[in-house]
Amino acid sequence: MNECNSIRSSNRVLQQEFYSREPKIVARELLGKTLISTSGGKKTGGLIVETEAYLSKGDSACHGYHRQTTKNSSMFGPAGYAYVYPIHAKYCFNTVTEEPGKPSAVLIRALQPIFGIEEMERRRKTNELLNLCSGPSKLCQALGIGRYIDGRNLTSKRKVWIIEDGTNYQATKATARIGVTSAKNLKLRFVVKSSEFASGPKYLR
DNA sequence: CCACGGATGCGCT
DNA sequence: GCGCATCCGTGGA
Numbered sequence: 459m460n461e462c463n464s465i466r467s468s469n470r471v472l473q474q475e476f477y478s479r480e481p482k483i484v485a486r487e488l489l490g491k492t493l494i495s496t497s498g499g500k501k502t503g504g505l506i507v508e509t510e511a512y513l514s515k516g517d518s519a520c521h522g523y524h525r526q527t528t529k530n531s532s533m534f535g536p537a538g539y540a541y542v543y544p545i546h547a548k549y550c551f552n553t554v555t556e557e558p559g560k561p562s563a564v565l566i567r568a569l570q571p572i573f574g575i576e577e578m579e580r581r582r583k584t585n586e587l588l589n590l591c592s593g594p595s596k597l598c599q600a601l602g603i604g605r606y607i608d609g610r611n612l613t614s615k616r617k618v619w620i621i622e623d624g625t626n627y628q629a630t631k632a633t634a635r636i637g638v639t640s641a642k643n644l645k646l647r648f649v650v651k652s653s654e655f656a657s658g659p660k661y662l663r
Numbered sequence: 664c665c666a667c668g669g670a671t672g673c674g675c676t
Numbered sequence: 677g678c679g680c681a682t683c684c685g686t687g688g689a
Contacts, residue, residue, distance in 0.1 A: 510670070527686080543669080545671060547683035550671085552670090594671075595672070605685080639669095
């Protein structure tokens with residue numbers, strides 16, 4: 459934690475204008491904002507401390523790189539909607555960015571747990587705070603996010619949304635994305651510097 | 664109907 | 677740091 463960080467207090471839900479920009483900008487600005495889910499009837503969520511941008515152009519790691527399919531169609535839709543896809547029997551949660559037709563998104567990779575910690579512990583089957591939301595599939599499990607969230611609007615307080623409330627982090631870091639098998643040269647992963655809640659090895663924080 | 668990908672995570676070492 | 681368990685949804689047959 460850095461003493462230069464300041465706390466924001468606003469319940470305003472992030473709107474389409476926020477998401478309708480380049481994924482790189484959105485990814486950086488999502489750090490320190492608050493992701494909330496009421497899936498399963500329980501309020502869970504936390505501060506976003508790690509994100510990754512997937513670009514609509516020149517990014518072979520982006521799921522929309524080749525063409526639109528049923529799987530990735532929400533990526534081609536309007537900004538401010540969810541793109542959720544299954545991976546290895548788990549899920550990853552993205553916010554769609556830019557205008558319709560441009561397949562880009564921001565993957566939420568880690569949260570500092572804030573709301574519904576007991577419920578998240580139950581869903582994750584662990585009491586370790588640092589292990590609740592430190593990975594894209596971990597946080598989906600903790601927040602009850604599944605494929606049924608794919609294509610949902612994130613700009614109203616229904617099921618899943620993001621509010622301005624949070625922390626203005628001064629120290630952030632950009633690194634290569636984790637786990638991608640192509641376009642490894644692009645530094646499109648954004649992380650709150652030294653955050654113990656982020657995923658990945660320490661030298662990438 | 665079925666083969667297979669996939670932006671993972673856990674459990675070892 | 678690395679191997680592999682795990683499984684849903686897709687799309688081709």
